[in-house]
Amino acid sequence: MDIEPFALERFFAEHEAGADLMLAESGVRSLSAARFDTAPGELGYVVPTAGDPDFRAAVGSLHDRSAVETLFTCGTQEANFLAFLGTVESHAVVVTPTYGSLTAVPRSLGEVTEVPLGEDWRLDPDAVVEALRPETDLVVLNNPNNPTGRYHDESAVRAVYDACADNDTYLLCDEVYRLLADEPIPPVAGFGEYGLSTAGVSKPFGLAGLRFGWLCGPESVVERAERWKDYTTISPPKIGQHVARQAFDEREELLAESRALAADHRAVVADFLDERGLAWSNPDCGVNALVEVPDGFPDGETFCRQFVAEESVVLAPGEAFGLPGRFRIGYGLPLAELEAGLGRLGNFLERHR
Incomplete structure (x- = not known):
């Protein structure tokens, strides 16, 4: 690699x-730690290492996924990294411009085809479909988009998802900014069998220092990602999970x-x-x-x-x-x-x- x-x-x-x-x-301005209880008790590992089951169930439910289809990670960055390790073997399609790791990590695992946003930085589903191959493992989308700030509408994203499903290809959507929308579209993880969503509390909540994120998707992909996580950070940060749950409750x-x-x-x-x-x-x-x-x-x-x-x-x-x-x-x-x-x-x- x-x-x-x-x-x-x-x-x-x-x-x-x-x-x-x-x-x-x-991201949005950082919140003060004084706003939260920052004493989670003993600073051991989070057990189970995928994250607290009740909290995973709560986050997963917002993505039409269960606790076993939800994995807590050290930020959205790790969620994406583990998703790539769990899906990419031959070929990925990445919609650009985008955050650098969303092209670099897949490219380290296989071949990558970049599909630029269309006119006025809008998602062009036809261009994504044209880039699909029989061996395409994953399509990667960042919505709302970083760096343009464009929020692609639900019909365009669903068109990409439908093409992916027909091609036996997963669609990973980095949705780290989704909750900043006044009316967020449904998360891709809830679109169906081939949908994966990653997000976290860094950007919309102003809690980047917690390093707390998640991956939601099919149990088979989440299970592969969890196996890889045993070799990265093992469990999410205990303080991060403790504070993130409070932020989630006050979201x-x-x-x-x-x-x-x-x-x-x-x-x-x-x-x-x-x-x-x-x-x-x-x-x-x-x-x-x-x-x-x-x-x-x-x-x-x-x-x-x-x-x-x-x-x-x-x-x-x-x-x-x-x-x-x-x-x-x-x-x-x-x-x-x-x-x-x-x-x-x-x-x-x-x-x-």
């Missing part, structure tokens, strides 16, 4: 720790806060970009967007490196998503930090007009 470097994370590792502001954060209140923040901050960024004539992906869900690189800069990498060098603010270069003419901005951070970061971006653009 030979895997390529994770371009986005390597860029962040190079710049994030020394910068004043992170304007490329992909209506917490998600309402996150959705309001996302809507308010999107408007702030939209006004900023409009005033400066910068085109963006016009996101309709989540807290990410792609922005075109301003004139005078050859590519996203150059723009982002010069910006962080001069203003100590991190943006994400489009090269990390295969789109060198753009950069990703995140607007889920606290409002004061967002306004400060945009202020520095405005000063930078003014200097380089």
